Amino acid sequence: MGIAEEIKQKKFKTEYSKAVVNLIYTNSWLHQTHVKLFKPFGLTTPQFNILRILRGQHPEPSTVNLLIDRMLDKSSNASRIVDKLEEKGLVLRKQCGHDRRAVDVFISKEGLDLLSQLDKEMESWEKQSRKLSEEESKVLNDLLDKIRS
Amino acid sequence: MGIAEEIKQKKFKTEYSKAVVNLIYTNSWLHQTHVKLFKPFGLTTPQFNILRILRGQHPEPSTVNLLIDRMLDKSSNASRIVDKLEEKGLVLRKQCGHDRRAVDVFISKEGLDLLSQLDKEMESWEKQSRKLSEEESKVLNDLLDKIRS
DNA sequence: GTACATTAAATGTAACTACATCCTTTTCAA
């Protein structure tokens, strides 16, 4: 079912304005599936995102500023997300050696273990529900990059 | 700049998993621009979305359930968004004639006027910042529809 | 008609986001 039927809007002024709506709608759809996927593991989507960035840096630490810089959703509060992850024992905070304003954030063993479980979940979800080929995905990536350019 | 450079993630397992991240990131980018666009008019993005649905139905009313059904972001609370719009005089609520549980929501003259102002803003924003042709937009729409299929 | 399930919407609440402000440390110009 196309976006027009989905939200019962018959006409769009241009294909582009339809694409803008479609992007928002598809993102919302995707977000719902992620929420359902992460919930059994007690993680929200921003928490998952931060954990993945930390793993990307591992074993090097990340400062909070680096996390903000790389977060997908710039609007959420990195400092407080790290609070939550720390409470759960998934990350560690240490004062940075050479700049005492900065904080080094590390992913813990528990964090890495949780992520590797989630990797499996994500992978099997992708396999099951994936509708695009690699070539189609490549085209989509190029178009999305172009929108923001 | 492609998504990989943008969030400094060098490698993705598949083009599809890259597209998933790209979709989230691009949506966030788009959301920021909408927030900036609507702010001078005192509207949030869900409020704008609800107003547009109401205009689509106008002069027929919409029930709250219809709004929920068509909202782009299913997670937000339609009833409370209508509260805000009502406070601002942009919509009216009336008890529905033949089902007294239901509420008919109408867009007001003020609401229509505000939207037509915003239309102009949106249009000039689209003209300025638009990077995709109609054909490219069409391809994007098809791919997004396919992801959700 | 009466009881029970269902539906439409509103509301309570805990958590989260958005944004401003604060605190501490660092930088840098005079």
Add this chain to the structure above:
DNA sequence: TTGAAAAGGATGTAGTTACATTTAATGTAC
């Protein structure tokens, strides 16, 4: 060296979302 500006992060708060519960009206089986 010292005082102002800037940077990194934490925190306060108002508003919003997520989700469960409540209230009221309708539908339905008996």
